[in-house]
Amino acid sequence: xSLFRLPAALAALLALVPEAWAQGEEAKTFAMTSKxxxxxxxxxxxxxxxxxxxxxxxxxxxxxPVEIPLRHRCQTEWFPSGTHALHGLKARELxxxxxxxxxxxxxxxxxxxxxxxxxxxxRAEENKDLWEQVDLELIRSLEKWGARLDPVPDRYTVSRRxxxxxxxxxxHAPSSVHAFYRGRLxxxxxxxxxxxxxxxxxxxxxxxxxxxxxxxxxxxxAQVAGHQGMQDLTLAALLLQRSLxxxxxxxxxxxxxxxxxxxxxxxxxxxxxxxxxxxPQARLAAVKNFRDYGxxxxxxxxxxxxxxxxxxxxxxYELNGRKVQVVKESKDFGFPLIGAYAGGRxxxxxxxxxxxxTDRFEHSSVLRAISPDQDLRYAITETLVKLTGEGRxxxxxxxxxxxxxxxxxxxx
Numbered sequence: 001x002s003l004f005r006l007p008a009a010l011a012a013l014l015a016l017v018p019e020a021w022a023q024g025e026e027a028k029t030f031a032m033t034s035k036x037x038x039x040x041x042x043x044x045x046x047x048x049x050x051x052x053x054x055x056x057x058x059x060x061x062x063x064x065p066v067e068i069p070l071r072h073r074c075q076t077e078w079f080p081s082g083t084h085a086l087h088g089l090k091a092r093e094l095x096x097x098x099x100x101x102x103x104x105x106x107x108x109x110x111x112x113x114x115x116x117x118x119x120x121x122x123r124a125e126e127n128k129d130l131w132e133q134v135d136l137e138l139i140r141s142l143e144k145w146g147a148r149l150d151p152v153p154d155r156y157t158v159s160r161r162x163x164x165x166x167x168x169x170x171x172h173a174p175s176s177v178h179a180f181y182r183g184r185l186x187x188x189x190x191x192x193x194x195x196x197x198x199x200x201x202x203x204x205x206x207x208x209x210x211x212x213x214x215x216x217x218x219x220x221x222a223q224v225a226g227h228q229g230m231q232d233l234t235l236a237a238l239l240l241q242r243s244l245x246x247x248x249x250x251x252x253x254x255x256x257x258x259x260x261x262x263x264x265x266x267x268x269x270x271x272x273x274x275x276x277x278x279x280p281q282a283r284l285a286a287v288k289n290f291r292d293y294g295x296x297x298x299x300x301x302x303x304x305x306x307x308x309x310x311x312x313x314x315x316x317y318e319l320n321g322r323k324v325q326v327v328k329e330s331k332d333f334g335f336p337l338i339g340a341y342a343g344g345r346x347x348x349x350x351x352x353x354x355x356x357x358t359d360r361f362e363h364s365s366v367l368r369a370i371s372p373d374q375d376l377r378y379a380i381t382e383t384l385v386k387l388t389g390e391g392r393x394x395x396x397x398x399x400x401x402x403x404x405x406x407x408x409x410x411x412x
Contacts, residue, residue: 027071030102033064038072039102045069054104056180057151074103087122088130095134099141107145111138111176129288129379132249139179139250146183162188166201169220170209178216185220186227203232210238218242219254226258236263243267243289244274244282252285253292260293268294269360272301276369277331283376291383299387301361302380303403308371309396316366319400320408323366330370 031045031052032038043053049066052059075097086094098107114135117123123131151168152161165188169181189201201224210221222242225235239262242255259267275286290298307319313328361367372380377396384399385391394402 027073028105030070030072031066032068032070033061034067035064037061037064037102038100040074040104041069054149056104056108056146056177057149057184059149072101072103074098074101074106076106086118086120088126088134091118091121091131091134092137095138095141099145102145104145107138107142108176108180111142111179114138115176129284132288136249136253139176142176142179143183143186146180147187149180149184151180151184162201166205170217178220182216182220182223186223189224189227191227191229201228203230203235206230207235210235215248215251218246218248218251222251222254222258226254226261229262231262236266240267240270244271244278244285246285247281252288256285256289256293260289264295268297268301272361273331275301275305276367277327277329279330280373280376283370283372284379287376287379287383291386294387297361299384299403299407302384302387303399303407304367305369305372306377306380306384306396307400308369309377311371313371320404325366325368326371327368328370 029041029044030038031041031049039052039059040054041052042055045052045066046069047066050060050062052061052066075094095107095110098110113119118131152164156164162185165181165185169178169185206221206225209217210225212218212221222239224230225239236259239255239259242251243259244252246252246255271286271289274282275290278286287302290301304319304322304324307317307324308326311317311326313326315326317324381394381396381399385393388407390402
């Protein structure tokens with residue numbers, strides 16, 4: 001029987017959301033460790049405890065003992081309607097607060113509410129990307145907590161724990177509780193694809209779960225592939241395509257993370273092409289991928305596309321010594337598989353080599369890009385704030401000036 005089964009009280013709570021939550025909940029038992037970590041407990045705790053039983057497994061803390069047992073009431077009155085309905089920034093603050101306070105049941109209930117599309121909130125009226133970020137932050141919070149919680153029954157040996165977690169992760173795929181299992185599974189899986197380790201998931205098993213129609217399963221497959229370094233090239237096209245074309249944020253995010261880890265040079269080259277000349281959805285996805293998994297190269301990609309703002313096709317100009325041409329037709333860049341390269345494996349006769357010498361940004365004589373619309377331009381400037389650490393908002397013209405006067409001159 002799963003130790004991650006929803007407690008009866010929580011199941012009843014979820015069934016009544018938002019009505020029950022609007023009435024407030026009883027204070028619950030929590031533990032605070034000496035380092036200030038707070039977490040919900042399902043059993044009494046005392047000072048000096050090195051483990052805490054939670055509703056979703058054991059929280060082991062051998063070097064950070066419980067300092068203070070306490071009673072705490074988590075924030076649940078966040079369902080007002082009308083003009084006071086929850087909006088994106090408040091939703092983000094709520095996720096951060098529940099995460100900080102260790103309100104595990106409330107985080108899970110909020111994730112279930114999010115899975116229903118946040119009914120009654122301002123989501124439909126606000127920036128879509130903001131709410132996608134809230135959804136991802138919520139999922140990541142559950143996965144991070146899951147990594148610290150141990151739900152595996154004591155009777156399972158070390159080598160069999162991963163099998164149990166793998167089975168539970170697949171069994172609970174429709175529920176947000178699946179995120180707890182994903183987090184713990186990735187914590188216990190070895191970060192390699194060495195065939196001698198019996199905890200490793202096979203390529204066949206990972207491919208099968210990636211082909212599932214369930215988004216949680218697709219996310220799990222991508223995470224396992226990236227975590228275990230599965231550079232098998234038969235996975236490349238699928239993960240790269242989903243990193244740009246999946247309409248489900250949790251799938252796009254995990255596929256992008258795995259792609260950036262397994263095939264960084266080729267991945268960035270594909271993302272650059274998508275950003276410069278892809279379809280609108282792929283262009284926005286590329287910006288999000290650079291935001292979350294980019295490196296210093298990403299700044300160049302974003303700036304060069306931003307520089308085409310308000311320019312018409314087929315205008316040509318130069319930026320920092322590079323020739324740029326504005327185009328108006330999107331390009332079907334496709335997802336060709338990668339050929340053999342250092343550290344990689346060639347598993348198909350149709351593969352071709354990819355190396356820094358064939359980088360589609362660095363080794364193009366003319367950079368061609370479609371002028372960004374307002375939504376893409378906003379996404380680019382917001383991403384530049386995050387990547388550069390420049391904490392203040394700038395117009396797109398000011399970003400170009402910053403790039404030419406401060407960033408580009410300092411590059412090696």
